[in-house]
Amino acid sequence: MIPLPLLSLILLSFLYSVYAVAGGEGTYANAAVEGAQIIDNSTHIPTGFYTFRHVETNKYLQFIDFQNQIVPTQGENSTVFNGTLFTVKWHGDKNYSIQHVNHANLLKCLSTRWDHTRGSDDAGVAWQCEVDNKTIDKPDFDIYPNFHGVYNASLPRPLHGGKGHGKREDTNTSHHHQSERRFVNTYEAIRPDKQQWLFMRADPSASFDWTNVAFDPTTGKNQYSGDIIQPNRKEKRNSGSHLVYLVSAAHLWNMRSRCLHPTASYVFDFTPNNTGVTNLDFCHWGNQSLLWEMTLWKPKDFVLGEEPNPAFVHPEVSVWAVFGSGYPVETLTLWSCLLFVSLIAWICH
Known part of the structure; x- marks a missing residue:
């Protein structure tokens, strides 16, 4: 015995x-410890319209309307124009969504994709926004008149005929019908934290100051101390820039944190229509290859989107939860x- x-x-x-x-x-x-540190080192920012430029490659995060792609820019596209301008909304705590409107006037959110073959989050993709079913907010200005971007056909292109990703993604057929379905929530929703992001400061000791504007998390609104600077790309007029890591809020408490990396991929078959995506990498403070310069071109107040589940923000850990959970x-x-x-x-x- x-x-x-x-x-x-x-x-x-x-x-x-x-x-x-x-x-x-x-x-x-150490996921729970790392998650808490990321939240502590992340910051509130004014809501409004931003560009995200990678500090090493000078590539911008870009939305391409063809097949709803979110990929780093190439060539002539590596500049500030409407294709690299994103709407950033607040969702409570330090969580934000990064959005773009496609040609059918449907909101697409930068979302965290799950790689079921590796069991981890692997990429940032353009999925139908489910954290914000209230308003469609797009820039009320043209940051680069008469420039609409160039998509080089010789670059890797998404494959056609890929399988969809459940009910979360529209097919761009019958746009009016799809828009109605989205706003009445007739499909199965995904976890909100997959469409929420944190802006972790490159220098945690530095405060983020923006010209004539600051964000008040108690009201969910911007506070203005002067006139809003009218955006002008040619004269580089904006409300300020700061260096951040773009951290996915998904699985922040039970897995290694993931940050947006400036590399594109077109090879996976479990994204709707195999669209182009931007890879995620493990977050490492001090890693220059993960740093993005975010520039506020115009602040704007928005209706508060869906707030994060408290269990994904500051989870309460019971005695039983420590058995094998980080x-x-x-x-x-x-x-x-x-x-x-x-x-x-x-x-x-």
Whole structure:
């Protein structure tokens, strides 16, 4: 007969091996600690219209209307124009959505895609906005008149005929009908944190100051201290720029954090129509390849979008939750106590 302490140790080893194998790439012991640090080092920003330029490649985050792609710019597109201008809305806490309107006047949100082959979040994609079913807000100005972007046909193009991604993505057929369905929520929604992002400061000790505007999270509105600067690309008139990491709010508490990286991919078959996507990489503070310069071209107040689920923002951790869920010290302590009690019970027996 196997002694009880030895049996407990075998059971512990078995459970740990099952957890490690089943968890896949996404499991991360210090996820809760890292998630809290990311939120602490992230900041509120004024809502409005922004561009995102990668500091090393000078490529901008870009929305391409063809097949609803979000990819880094190439060639002539690597500039400030309406295709690189995004609407940024607040969703409570430090969570924001990054949106663009396509030619059918449908909102597309920068969203976190799940790679089921690796068991982790792998890319930023353009999905139908589900965190904001209230208003369609697009720029009321043309940042680069008469320039509409160039899509080079020789670059990798999305493949046709890919399978859709459930009910979350419209097919751009019968636009009016699809728009009606979206606003009455007749489809199955995805987790809101997949369409929410945090702006983690490159320098956590620095405060973000914008010209004549600041954001008040108590009201959800911008506060103005002077006239709004009218955007002018040629004269570089805007409300300021800051360096940030674009951190996905998805799985922030149980997996390694993911940041937007300036590389495109067109090869996966589980995105609707195989559209072009922007890769995600592990967030590493100080990694220049993950830094983006966000420029506020015009602040604007918006209706508050869907707020994040509190469980995804500051989750409450119970005693039972520490068993194999990212708390190595506490887990070791509890298992040690369990083995000690088992040992005492065996001796008494």
